[in-house]
Each structure stands twice: as structure tokens, then as C-alpha cells.
Amino acid sequence: MSFTDTPEGFRSGFISFVGRPNTGKSTLTNALVGQKIAITANQPETTRHPIRGLVHRPDAQIVVVDTPGMHRPRTLLGERLNEVVKDTYADMDLIAITIPADEKIGPGDRWILDNVRKVAPKTPILGIVTKVDKVSRDQVAVQLMALHELLGGESEVVPVSAVTGEQRDVLLDVIVKHLPEGPKFYPDDHVTDDDTETRIAELVREAALSGLQDELPHSVAVEVDEILPNEERKGVLDVHVVIYVERPGQKDIIIGKGGRRLGRIIHNALPQISQLLGSKVYLDLRIKVLKNWQSDPKQLGRLGF
Template sequence: MAEGGSAGFRSGFVCFVGRPNTGKSTLTNAMVGAKIAITSSRPQTTRHTIRGIVHRENFQLILVDTPGLHRPRTLLGQRLNDLVRDTYSEVDVIALCIPADEKIGPGDRWIVEQVRQMAPKTTLLGVVTKTDKVSRDEVAEQLLAVSRLLGGDAEVVPVSAVRGEQVEVLAEVIAAQMPEGPAFYPDGELTDEPEETLMAELIREAALEGVRDELPHSLAVVIEEIIPRERDEDERDKPELLDVHANLYVERPSQKAIIIGKGGARLKEVGTNARKQIEHIFAARIYLHLHVKVAKDWQRDPKQLRKLGF
């Protein structure tokens, strides 16, 4: 393994941008090699700028996975956009993600316009995602279309994060644009996100599976506390035991009923699915205590937004 400070080693920050649901989080997880960003078919699933760290022999990439940039309708939407704008100005490379199975539209052009305005000197690459969903000819057509959108000088790479195709090629292309310099993080570290944030995002992802369109924007998860349990002598060789207490906040009683489900069945399923993901990432045994609460119109209330971490 090359030392982080050796000649020729490159390191830097890259941000995947694009409309909601263009595969940014899935691509982040594929490049890091572990699940550190939540994925969902629902737009606006990512709420925080999660940093994933890609370690290779000759380079280190820090992936900043932002919420999708969009025209905001609420105070929460505006704050999510502010997060994205702050990120644009701090990274070395911006990679625009456009799915292979969707025509380039006004939303994509608007994002390119925003990026050019906010980070005119930052290198902009194109990534055609979800190539497993279309034929090779359609991928070729989309590559040409994205190239025209970004201008002839921008590199464009096709990838299927689900199949792992071209992910390494993309990593190499991005790394070539990075400045020479030492690694920012020690080998083996996958994210600098606090434990509580990662756990909250995984619970949120589990809660969003299979629900109606109205809910994603209205759901926030806060980890209230993580309490290590005392272990008996005969359990010393087993993974750590953690009690995790989390509150799921929605805006209306009707949404609370959706999350809990009939006789609490849905909330139990959410807990089971989230626990498996958390145990896998943290290599610990988890006891998950979930409580659903109503915080009326929290997306529009500055005080409640602060309380919920936005």
C-alpha cells in the first residue's frame, strides 16, 4: 500500500450532483464498498452531506453525498439547497449524475446552470448512471447527449452501480483530476459521519420503504441516546450490546398511523429491517426502541427544524 504522502499520491473531494433519484447514493455506496448513504426510490431521501471515503493504492477520494438540488417549497427545502451550495464551493470535482433511462430535461439543465454559477472553476464531469436498465445503443446516445450538455471538454463515464460496472473506471477518472497530496483519512475509515446520524438515516430508509408519496418529506429521525449494555462474563467474546432509542417525527396523526401500521406491525418491521442494517455496519448487537411522534408542520418551523438537526 502506498503511503499517503508518497510522490504521485492524489487526494481530494468529489460531490455527486443531479436531480433527486438519479443514483447518487447508490453510486456512493458502490465506490466506498459499504453502505454509508441511504438509498430509496423516493425523491429527497438524502438529508445530510454524508462523506464516504474511497481508499486505493494511489489515491483517496472523499465523496460528499448531498441532497438533490431542487426548487424548494418549504424552509426545509431551502436549507437542503443551502447545504448543496456550500458543498459545491468546497470540492475539487463535481460529477453530474444523469440516468441512462431518462431524457435530459429542464431540471438537468437548471442544475448545470447552478453549478456553473456557484463553482465556475471546479472540474465538472458527467456520469451516466443506471446503464443496466437500457441497451448499449441507448447508453451511447445518452453519453453523447450528456457530452453536449456539459461541453466537449468534460469527460463522461457510464456506470451501473448496482452491477458494479465501470465503478472503478469512474474512480480513476475522478482521481486523475485531484491534486497531488497526502490522504485525509487513515486507511480503513469509510465515513466521518457521526454514529447517530448514520443510524438515524438507516432507520429513516427502513421507514420509507413501500409508503405513499406524501411521507418522505415529512419524516425525520432523531437518535435520543445510545446506551451500551453491561455484558456477563460468558458474553465477553460476543459483539457489543447497544440500546438505541430513536424518535420518528411526522407532521400529522394520519402519517403516524401509516408508520405504525395495524397493531404496530409496520413499525415492528421497520425496526427489524433497520436493526439488521445497523448491526451490519457497526458490528454490534442492537436493541432498537422506536417511538413515533407528531411535530406539526416541522418543515416550515425554524425552531423545530433546529431541534431536528437541520
């Protein structure tokens, strides 16, 4: 059967996870898709572009869209990310607002819900309580009631743990129920529509963000320069990548004392890039200062924002 032929009653559509930064959207995306397509980090605003992941079932094809967290922007980059998020919401069949089980619902969640309803007033909203493995069942029940109260009306709420997989299939059943009948959008072997270079850049950025604090994570951008066969070693690919920061002091932090942090970044990113490319890899990392790129329209455009 080609991916354009679909059985009767087959459902397909797009769902976007929304929520404050660090509510588990990217981890949940990876858990539903069944492999890592979205990077995760402890810093807020890690996701910088919508990532589409595919969930294939006999009765449905779900396109999960992981978006940057909607937030009150502090830079031109932040403003542009919010615009991307709003454009994405307008095209969804279902929007799921994610609330962690271990954090009280607050003004930030209400602000996001208000914005979603302004941009996509007719799109159904599903509530998801994430990270249920972190708290007691009683606390999960309290959070489910609070989320139901926040959403009001007919909105369903589902608890889930992306880490343990608890309620994963229940959540998928609920999502499918809300999708329209329609054809497959992608072949069965598709897991994401991100191109390889984007995925490599994200893996390097994830490794670079590990252990960073304060403002520096927001100042890190990554670009793949080129991927070439190694001239001397058969079966090895040379992957040349540039990490951009905004100030010389940040470059020193990324390199670390005696180049140790840079070595750790290469060590952490290399196996994942090698697996992605299906080849042995030599990873060449360079660090460049691109002064205040987050607020420079020209540099943002060059980096794809």
C-alpha cells in the same frame, strides 16, 4: 506509514455527485466506497445532509461527497438543503453530474448545471451516465452523446452501473486524473466521517421510508435519543430512537394496522444497526408528532437542519 505520509505523485481531493433526485447518486457513492454509507429509497430527496465516503487507492484518496439533490424547494427544509448543497459545491475539486441512462435529459438537468456553474464557476465538471444496466448499449451511447452536448467543451463523460459494478474502476481512474496532488486526509481504515448516531438514524429512516408514498416521506425525521448497555442482558445495547412526523394521521400510517409497519421497520433496521455497532441490539422506536416541522425554523434547528 502514517496517513500523513504519502508517496510521490499521490492525489487526493473531493468530488461531489449532483443531479436530480433519484438519479442514483447515493447508490453510486456506496458502490465506489465499497460499503453502505448513504441510504437509498425510491422517494426523491432522500439524502438530507452531505455524506463523505472514502475511496482508498495506492495512488489516491478520493473523498466522495453525496449531497441532497438540488431541487426547486417547497418548504423551509428544502431551502436549507439547497443552501447546504451550494456551500458544498464551492469546496469541491471536481463535480460530477449524474444522468440516468433510462431518462431523457430535461429542463431540471439544465437548471442544476446552471446553478452548479454559478456557485463553482472554476470547478471542472464530469458527466456520469448512471444505471446503464437498465438499457441497451445503443441507448447508453445516445445518452452519452446527449450529456456531452449538455456539458459542452472539454468535459468527459463516463457510463457506469453501480448495481453491476460495470465501469466502476474506469470512473475512479477518470476521477483520480482530475484531482490535485496532495496528502491523505483520512486514515486508511476510514470509510465515512458520519458519526454513529447519524448513521443509525439514517438506517431507521430508510426502513421507515420503504413503501411510503406521496408527501409522507418528506415528513419523516429520525433522531437517536440514547444508546445504553442493557441492564439485564449482557452484551446487548438498547438503542432508543424517535421518529418524527408532522400530523397524527401520519403517525397512524407509520405504526400500521396492529403495529405491523412499525414491526417491519424494526425488523429491517435491526440487523444493519447491529452490524454497525458490532453488538446485539434492542431497538426501541417511538413516534412523535412535531407539527409542520419542515417549515418551523426552531424545529429544523433542533433536528440539525
